[in-house]
Amino acid sequence: MxxxxxxxxxxxxxxxxxxxxxxxxxxxxxxxxxxxxxxxxxxxxxxxxxxxxxxxxxxxxxxxxxxxxxxxxxxxxxxxxxxxxxxxxxxxxxxxxxxxSCDVAGPVKYHFKDGSNPWWTAIQVRNHRLPIQKLEWRRDGDWKSLKRESYNYFVTDSGVGEGRFQLRVTASDGQQLVDSVEKVLDDDTVDGAEQFAPQK
Structure with missing residues (x-):
């Protein structure tokens, strides 16, 4: 919309x-x-x-x-x-x-669903100023899309693996933010670095 x-x-x-x-x-x-x-x-x-x-x-x-x-x-x-x-x-x-646009304070946040692990990973974007269009991840090489589920988590059934990885989140207007995450968490939240600019 x-x-x-x-x-x-x-x-x-x-x-x-x-x-x-x-x-x-x-x-x-x-x-x-x-x-x-x-x-x-x-x-x-x-x-x-x-x-x-x-x-x-x-x-x-x-x-x-x-x-x-x-x-x-x-x-x-x-x-x-x-x-x-x-x-x-x-x-x-x-x-x-x-x-x-939402009046939010601070950066976007990434919440890992309970049960998330390196071999099955579900991530929800929170505290975002604009609606989220897609979420992608990579460790080395190309970006891979996470599948959006109707319960508002982006999921990969094969997981993102162990250790540090990157996330790229795209807003409804095409703005993108890229963040590095140390590792997959279980039922916990990590802050991103930035926030989307308000849409004019």
């Missing part, structure tokens, strides 16, 4: 925790939402920020989940986020919404 492209749709609300199909941890910041299945696009929408305008106000949310029964344009918001754009008693309201 191109940043800045206005969408029309509806909003509902659910009891969000920050967890969900994107495999993020519970969050203290509950300005979050679930994306309809079509625009979730097998987790491509995970970590996307969206500005929403509703009947009584506007709010910015982070996409953390998928709403499998929602039609295109439909966003299912946390109760807290819904309260900023409409009355809870309305339950279902018309909205316009626009994908935007």
């Amino acid at each position: 191109p940043l800045g492209s206005e969408q029309k749709g509806i909003a509902t609300f659910y009891d969000a925790t920050g967890e969900g199909n994107c495999s993020y941890d519970k969050s203290g910041d509950l300005m979050v939402a679930a994306m309809n299945r079509e625009q979730y696009a097998d987790s491509a929408a995970c970590g996307q920020c969206v500005d929403i305008v509703g009947p009584k106000g506007n709010v910015r949310v982070l996409i953390v989940d998928q709403c499998p029964d929602c039609d295109k344009g439909h966003l299912d918001l946390s109760r807290k986020a819904f309260d900023k754009i409409a009355e809870a008693k309305d339950g279902r309201v018309n909205i316009t919404w626009t994908p935007v």
Whole structure:
């Protein structure tokens, strides 16, 4: 979904925790939402920020989940986020919404899924300003793509091997960051060096 492209749709609300199909941890910041299945696009929408305008106000949310029964344009918001754009008693309201750059601090982060090892490796990009298009790795030689799963991890069933390797992450607008990682971790996170520039 191109940043800045206005969408029309509806909003509902659910009891969000920050967890969900994107495999993020519970969050203290509950300005979050679930994306309809079509625009979730097998987790491509995970970590996307969206500005929403509703009947009584506007709010910015982070996409953390998928709403499998929602039609295109439909966003299912946390109760807290819904309260900023409409009355809870309305339950279902018309909205316009626009994908935007996230206001994040610090560099991107790479989280290794529990069970990751040199022979089966699953990595999630976190704290990114723009949606993630792809993640690649290399030790020597050519870059190899990691397969994106619908639960928002990039996975290689043969692993990346032992010791130091490089990661290259590409944002939705084509910006790229390259980082060196000392080794595969298990259920742990490592900081990258940089952050994507905001999209104008």
